[in-house]
Amino acid sequence: MPAYDYDLFTIGAGSGGVRASRVAAAHGAKVAVAEEHRVGGTCVIRGCVPKKMLVYGAHFAEDLEDAEQFGWKIEGKSFDWVRLRDTVLGDVTRLEGLYTETLESHGVEVFPERAEITGDHEITLASGKVVTAKYILIATGARPALLDFPGSELAITSNEAFHLDALPKRVIIAGGGYIANEFAGIFNEFGSKVSIVNRSDQLLRGYDESLRDRLLQISLMKGIEFHFNTTFKSITKNDDGTLHVELEGCDDKDVDLVMFATGRVPNVEGLGLEAVGVELGDKGEIKVDEYSRTKVDYIYAVGDVTNRVQLTPVAIREGQAFADTVFNNDPKTVDYNCIPSAVFSHPPLAGVGMTESQARNKLGSIKVYQSDFRPMKNVVAGRNERGLYKMITDAENGRIVGIHMIGPEAPEIMQAAAVAVKAGLTKADFDATVAIHPTMAEELVLLK
Numbered sequence: 421m422p423a424y425d426y427d428l429f430t431i432g433a434g435s436g437g438v439r440a441s442r443v444a445a446a447h448g449a450k451v452a453v454a455e456e457h458r459v460g461g462t463c464v465i466r467g468c469v470p471k472k473m474l475v476y477g478a479h480f481a482e483d484l485e486d487a488e489q490f491g492w493k494i495e496g497k498s499f500d501w502v503r504l505r506d507t508v509l510g511d512v513t514r515l516e517g518l519y520t521e522t523l524e525s526h527g528v529e530v531f532p533e534r535a536e537i538t539g540d541h542e543i544t545l546a547s548g549k550v551v552t553a554k555y556i557l558i559a560t561g562a563r564p565a566l567l568d569f570p571g572s573e574l575a576i577t578s579n580e581a582f583h584l585d586a587l588p589k590r591v592i593i594a595g596g597g598y599i600a601n602e603f604a605g606i607f608n609e610f611g612s613k614v615s616i617v618n619r620s621d622q623l624l625r626g627y628d629e630s631l632r633d634r635l636l637q638i639s640l641m642k643g644i645e646f647h648f649n650t651t652f653k654s655i656t657k658n659d660d661g662t663l664h665v666e667l668e669g670c671d672d673k674d675v676d677l678v679m680f681a682t683g684r685v686p687n688v689e690g691l692g693l694e695a696v697g698v699e700l701g702d703k704g705e706i707k708v709d710e711y712s713r714t715k716v717d718y719i720y721a722v723g724d725v726t727n728r729v730q731l732t733p734v735a736i737r738e739g740q741a742f743a744d745t746v747f748n749n750d751p752k753t754v755d756y757n758c759i760p761s762a763v764f765s766h767p768p769l770a771g772v773g774m775t776e777s778q779a780r781n782k783l784g785s786i787k788v789y790q791s792d793f794r795p796m797k798n799v800v801a802g803r804n805e806r807g808l809y810k811m812i813t814d815a816e817n818g819r820i821v822g823i824h825m826i827g828p829e830a831p832e833i834m835q836a837a838a839v840a841v842k843a844g845l846t847k848a849d850f851d852a853t854v855a856i857h858p859t860m861a862e863e864l865v866l867l868k
């Protein structure tokens with residue numbers, strides 16, 4: 421047996437890499453991790469966490485507006501983007517410190533630099549240092565996909581959105597998925613004129629059709645513009661520094677900012693994967709088996725770089741399962757069935773299990789229960805915005821196969837409802853549960 425410098429070398433200290441490294445070290449392994457940007461990865465540094473803080477900040481716009489109906493007179497209110505931006509960035513730095521501390525307190529050595537595989541069991545760091553490891557874990561995540569057309573380099577991505585010097589008066593967001601809808605809500609609440617430009621006529625593919633329609637309706641009502649079946653021809657800079665955007669499918673637009681939110685591509689380039697025999701799939705993702713092992717028996721990969729489900733809790737589970745399997749002799753796989761998810765749009769939406777059309781195709785005979793209601797707070801505020809909850813059951817046995825919700829706090833409510841769906845409960849189990857009144861969540865046990 422050759423002697424290696426480390427039992428495990430992890431490339432990438434994001435959601436998957438941090439969990440895997442920490443747990444492997446707790447199981448007694450000698451572990452090092454390399455991070456080329458900042459410890460914490462996408463989710464902590466420029467994803468879920470700062471995004472959610474901006475969503476909170478943005479929502480005050482509506483709360484302050486609604487407050488008047490509840491008797492509050494708020495004079496001279498104004499919004500300071502730089503103050504919010506710096507508060508968020510400050511908290512991100514605090515979290516980065518905590519993640520680094522957790523790694524170090526578990527005895528994981530952290531290299532703040534890029535790493536590449538340069539030979540069998542061999543990793544070379546940007547500084548030139550060469551180390552060896554018995555196992556290598558690739559947890560390099562993904563990066564924003566960029567569109568390619570004349571002037572496309574003038575656009576930003578979510579990476580830059582957290583650092584803007586000023587809010588754009590007018591912004592075009594390309595794409596119709598998670599990031600496009602979340603940032604459309606954020607910018608719109610802050611007062612920017614938002615236009616979503618989407619190449620297809622579908623938003624948020626994979627979510628239940630009724631929720632997608634409802635989000636579109638409400639977003640239009642809030643003043644967000646949508647241009648479907650529209651593509652980019654060019655972006656040029658006007659004399660005053662604003663951007664002229666030529667579009668195919670709708671009129672040209674002059675805006676202050678264009679942001680691409682058109683998916684994410686796995687970070688596999690320049691890692692030396694081909695040379696050691698790691699196999700890639702059609703989208704450039706690392707191909708792995710159910711234990712996250714690549715074609716090379718000592719190289720594993722977890723998280724977005726494998727393009728299974730691009731969500732932080734999934735990357736974390738994959739990292740945990742890898743560490744338990746390899747370093748605790750406790751083979752574990754991740755169960756991808758019934759993963760709940762949410763879009764932190766305004767209002768947010770959330771889903772678990774099959775959508776109505778998926779269930780109809782798969783099961784044939786289904787029952788759909790739904791509640792289309794105006795939350796009490798919206799009624800008092802005079803806000804004409806309705807929530808929609810849907811439950812899809814297998815008509816044969818009443819088992820719930822999907823729950824879908826749009827409305828205030830939908831993701832918070834969904835986390836608990838997802839336990840019931842995962843556990844295979846039936847509509848009758850929900851009916852047997854006494855409501856908590858008055859709540860929005862009680863709609864779930866009162867569905868007709």
Ligand SMILES: Cc1cc2nc3c(=O)[nH]c(=O)nc-3n(C[C@H](O)[C@H](O)[C@H](O)COP(=O)(O)OP(=O)(O)OC[C@H]3O[C@@H](n4cnc5c(N)ncnc54)[C@H](O)[C@@H]3O)c2cc1C
Nearest residue numbers: 432434435436456461462467468535561723724730731732
């Ligand atoms: C704007 C945005 C919002 C999001 N919101 C949510 C949300 O609300 N909920 C949710 O569940 N998910 C959300 N996600 C997705 C989530 O962030 C990812 O699924 C998750 O971070 C994936 O974790 P990972 O460990 O695979 O990769 P990452 O967290 O991306 O970590 C990979 C790390 O590897 C580093 N790296 C890459 N190559 C190298 C190299 N050669 N050497 C050294 N280091 C390297 C990178 O710098 C990075 O830090 C969001 C993503 C974005 C972009």
Ligand SMILES: NC(=O)c1ccc[n+]([C@@H]2O[C@H](COP(=O)([O-])OP(=O)(O)OC[C@H]3O[C@@H](n4cnc5c(N)ncnc54)[C@H](O)[C@@H]3O)[C@@H](O)[C@H]2O)c1
Nearest residue numbers: 595596597598599600619681682683684730731762763764
């Ligand atoms: N709340 C959350 O959990 C959350 C939030 C943000 C991001 N994420 C994760 O990050 C991933 C990336 O987010 P996203 O919004 O960039 O991706 P997405 O897959 O949700 O949406 C991508 C959008 O871009 C469009 N698109 C793709 N290629 C295009 C092209 N060449 N030209 C024009 N349009 C194109 C698609 O039609 C789609 O509407 C998500 O899939 C998700 O897994 C999760």
